Amino acid sequence: MKLDNIIYETKGKKIYRDGDKVIKVFDESFSKAAVLNEALNQARVEEIGEIKMPKIHEVTVVDGKWAIVSDYIEGKTMAQLMEENPDNIDEIIDKFVDIQIDILSKRSPLLTDLRDKMQKKISSSKLDATIRYELHNRVNGMKKHNKVCHGDFVPSNVIITPVGDAYVLDWAHVTQGNGAADAARTYLMLTLEGKEDIAKKYLDVYCKKTDTAKQLVQYWMPIVAASQSVKGIPEEQELLMSWATIADYQ
Ligand SMILES: Nc1ncnc2c1ncn2[C@@H]1O[C@H](COP(=O)(O)OP(=O)(O)OP(=O)(O)O)[C@@H](O)[C@H]1O
Ligand SMILES: [Mg+2]
The missing domain is CATH 3.30.200.20 (Phosphorylase Kinase; domain 1)
Incomplete structure (x- = not known):
């Protein structure tokens, strides 16, 4: 080697x-x-x-x-393609969402339940107890779903080969759960990368193609933000804290 x-x-x-x-x-x-x-x-x-x-x-x-x-997968990541082809951004986002929807159509019963993973992350976050309590309740309020959720579905984790096949990388965070949670995570990661415009377009396309209410994806946002905060990346904390506490807990 x-x-x-x-x-x-x-x-x-x-x-x-x-x-x-x-x-x-x-x-x-x-x-x-x-x-x-x-x-x-x-x-x-x-x-x-x-x-x-x-x-x-x-x-x-x-x-x-x-x-x-x-x-080794030959090709370019969708992140590279987005940067190199700003005029084709809509088409690339469209394909990106189709790939995510295809993954969400799969089942793998031995994967961790997304809700269990989120509960553990909320527990180990530095959020105060009142907020953690509300976030735990939020997750508890969601019923079991069993869609394969990549967990880090971002453009840099998809390689398009020269013949146009899409290969998905980086399965460290995969779980089974609700597609809206996976979409919330994608939206969050795009936003943290400073790609707010792409994040917004992505969310529109995801919700349209899957006939999902945006509120459902937004429901998961404080949860995925709390989960990401556990990584402790200093430059992300301000945004994550504001997202995790966005709902009115008073
Ligand atoms: N099998 C592969 N074939 C070709 N390129 C790869 C492969 N695996 C990884 N890469 C390249 O390395 C990059 C990072 O890989 P990967 O997503 O597996 O790591 P990572 O753990 O996600 O790192 P990060 O935490 O920064 O996202 C990919 O975006 C891709 O450019
Ligand atoms: Mg990666």
């Missing part, structure tokens, strides 16, 4: 290309359980057999660090 061609680097993670494979190497800030969980989630979705995604070949240790080896 050659680690001389780095293609992506972010906090705690490096991604290398070696021929037709990529090696995602995690530093010590990621526990063994976190890495195995990412691989397990990806394997569960792979087993559905209907979603185009890089296949996992190995979970291993390189230089004392956990690593996941999977297929």
